[in-house]
Amino acid sequence: MITIKTAREIALMHEAGKLLAACHRKIAGLIQPGITTMEIDVFVEKFLQKHGAKPEQKGYQGYKYATCASINDEICHGFPRKSPLQEGDIVTIDMVVNLNGALADSAWSYGVGTISEEASRLLHVTKQALYKGIKQAVAGSRIGDIGHAIQFYAESEGYSVVREFTGHGIGPSIHEDPHIPHYGLPGKGIRLKPGMVITIEPMINIGTWLSKRDDNGWTARTKDGALSAQYEHTIAITNNGPFILTEQS
Numbered sequence: 001m002i003t004i005k006t007a008r009e010i011a012l013m014h015e016a017g018k019l020l021a022a023c024h025r026k027i028a029g030l031i032q033p034g035i036t037t038m039e040i041d042v043f044v045e046k047f048l049q050k051h052g053a054k055p056e057q058k059g060y061q062g063y064k065y066a067t068c069a070s071i072n073d074e075i076c077h078g079f080p081r082k083s084p085l086q087e088g089d090i091v092t093i094d095m096v097v098n099l100n101g102a103l104a105d106s107a108w109s110y111g112v113g114t115i116s117e118e119a120s121r122l123l124h125v126t127k128q129a130l131y132k133g134i135k136q137a138v139a140g141s142r143i144g145d146i147g148h149a150i151q152f153y154a155e156s157e158g159y160s161v162v163r164e165f166t167g168h169g170i171g172p173s174i175h176e177d178p179h180i181p182h183y184g185l186p187g188k189g190i191r192l193k194p195g196m197v198i199t200i201e202p203m204i205n206i207g208t209w210l211s212k213r214d215d216n217g218w219t220a221r222t223k224d225g226a227l228s229a230q231y232e233h234t235i236a237i238t239n240n241g242p243f244i245l246t247e248q249s
């Protein structure tokens with residue numbers, strides 16, 4: 001069931017989103033060769049606690065950490081680990097913030113130290129792909145318009161779009177209807193209405209979009225071992241266009 005949020009509910013989710021955005025800006029300042037994703041995870045938990053919020057992912061379907069930290073060929077749901085990030089790595093930190101019962105979800109990819117031209121172009125295109133999707137998140141458009149904009153752009157840049165994981169509705173729980181694929185056909189799918197709140201979170205790969213799952217049952221990585229990046233925002237559909245609840249600027 002797709003729910004329509006009230007202005008008040010959206011305002012509360014925006015408060016959660018602003019805190020999440022502030023947390024990502026802090027992480028951007030922490031990421032450097034030598035830091036571990038476990039240290040980042042601990043930082044996030046403390047930061048949220050200090051601001052009266054909770055990491056919603058912790059305990060979600062048995063997931064144990066505040067963040068997902070997906071390095072290089074990991075697509076999503078990487079576990080925070082105790083080995084240090086290395087110069088040239090790319091890492092996606094994904095988290096869901098619960099502030100007074102309202103949720104916001106945002107993932108961001110970061111380069112560690114100096115990264116290759118290839119990695120840097122992937123990050124650039126993936127972020128652009130997110131914003132091209134967001135541009136389509138307007139009342140009256142259809143879900144396929146979002147996916148098509150992302151897929152058309154990413155593939156025209158020579159990359160592939162992950163199929164196994166999609167964006168989603170979000171409200172009192174992390175994953176609500178509808179699914180928001182990052183691929184698709186314009187004019188297809190349900191129509192977006194004011195008051196819907198969704199995530200758009202393209203995972204873009206340099207090589208194949210096919211993925212495989214680690215033995216931990218969670219972590220997805222590219223089948224060919226090539227790099228994958230992801231940027232995610234939580235967005236409210238409004239009468240005045242897309243309202244990004246997790247914007248960092």
Ligand code: MF3
Pocket residue numbers: 056057058060061063068077094095096105106107174199201232
């Ligand atoms: N933040 C993720 C998303 O974008 C959800 C992570 S699932 C969890 O959909 F189990 F790790 F929490």
Ligand code: CO
Pocket residue numbers: 094095096105106107201232
């Ligand atoms: Co997320």
